[in-house]
Amino acid sequence: MPAVSPTASQTASQTWTDERIELLKRHFEAGLSCREIAADIGVSRNAVIGKLSRLNLTRGRTADERKVHDRGLTPARAPRAVPRLQYEMLATIYGETDAPVITGPIDEANRCSLLELSENRCRWPISTPGEDDFCFCGNAAPDGQSYCAGHSRLAYRPNSRSRTMRG
């Protein structure tokens, strides 16, 4: 059909669209960390924080009294590999060399209510408990896992710090 996007002002190149921002605010208000939000949406952590600051949604410490005025630091800075995104994590754990891209960000089309949850459904909470929009991820979760591949990485510590595994 030739009839496509009547309001096609911008293509899919738009990073922060209304849906994206809504998700951002939703997760932010839900109490999720910037890293969680970033991985869920599919952007970097800084991008989320930057957008939040732009929207003035920074919680807690806002433009209080920062002393980071001087930015003339030393050039001896090793190029640390920025935070690993969901895609990288999944690719790493699954070792998928043929398919570097899993399925993009976490699917929200499978979200379901608590009653719809099954043994093999992701139980990642969406929105805030009590809200009429409250639901769960509902994606396919591996055996014994309470979350899908993407959320599982978020639910559990991204790093094996094994703090409790001592002794």
Add this chain to the structure above:
DNA sequence: CCCTGATTCGC
């Protein structure tokens, strides 16, 4: 040591 939050600068 690592991670998270917020600010500032460059594009």
Add this chain to the structure above:
DNA sequence: GCGAATCAGG
């Protein structure tokens, strides 16, 4: 305006 880089704190 968005994103990376940087700094500060826990």
